[in-house]
Amino acid sequence: MKKVLIIEEDLNISEIFHLVLSDHFCVKILHNTNNAYGEIEKFRPDLLLLDHWLGKAKLAALINKLKNDNRFRKIPVIISSTDDTVTHVAEQLRADSCLPKPFDLDDLLNLVRKHLEQG
Template sequence: MTEKKIFILDDDKDILDSMRMVLEFKGYKIDTSANPENLNSISEKAPDLLLIDLWMSGVDGSDICRQLKDNVQTKHIPVVIISANVNIKELSHNCKADGYLSKPFEIDELLSTVQQYTRDA
């Protein structure tokens, strides 16, 4: 199995650090950012999966997801929206996300979701 690359975008440093620690322990290569502007070079980073928080300070994760899915260079990258919003299923569908993960989530839920979207075809 090739090492899968995951990019996590969340404005909560504790969440970023926790997810990084868990996923790196499982063998994933992790890149994190609390700054959505770092997504400008996402096609160069070529992640196998994007995990994006829905609501960050001054930024709407669904807008970011929609932009990525409308871009020819990034639309193939699976995007999973992360949020505590009760309407997360509908919101993730509306922004063309491939899936969602409800906060708070268990480690097993995170790992299962990541495996689902990084599994080799």
Template sequence: MAKILVVENDAGNANVLHLELTEQLHRVKTINDAALLEKMIDQFHPELIVMDILLDQCDGRQLCFDLKRSVKTAHIPILLITAMLESQIYTVPIVADKVMLKPFDYDELARTVNSLLATS
């Protein structure tokens, strides 16, 4: 299946996402430090990035904006996930391919991932 990079600073959430995505037969790498994002993209060549908005040192929305602005990474679909209230999410422009609110249904996660991979 596809290579998926998960960017999530909460170890518990990262483990659950890793488990769910590997059960769907995807190859999954997880990082908990946004500073490692560019290096991991260069090494792993993900076909999809699943990223939390609320990261320790930065905002996933800004990281997403930077990735979409770069010729090198603009083609990679990005699924932003968050526990924020929906009204708070859009206070910063969103260029992600999809946003999902936590907690989410794992069947919905699978459908969303498959949809994003099919359109990339």
């Protein structure tokens, strides 16, 4: 079963992510970026879903570290945000895609599936 690691500060949104995705994937949720890289090393996710509001600098550092690590550079990274510039932010941070909030539940599942099928 494919693994999805979600880093989302909003408990309600993380619960929605879990409810939608856990029937199809093994899902783990973190609520901050503290020790995120260590969790990635242990969990070995096939996809990351990151909340933009965790902080652009923290996300940039995490994504750069992943993209420069041969073990993890091919893991798709999706950034979710209520910010209407999320597409631009995702491009700046070298994420593979973005998920604007609010989102349709089917769009969430389809986006995750699309990226996991490509990998």
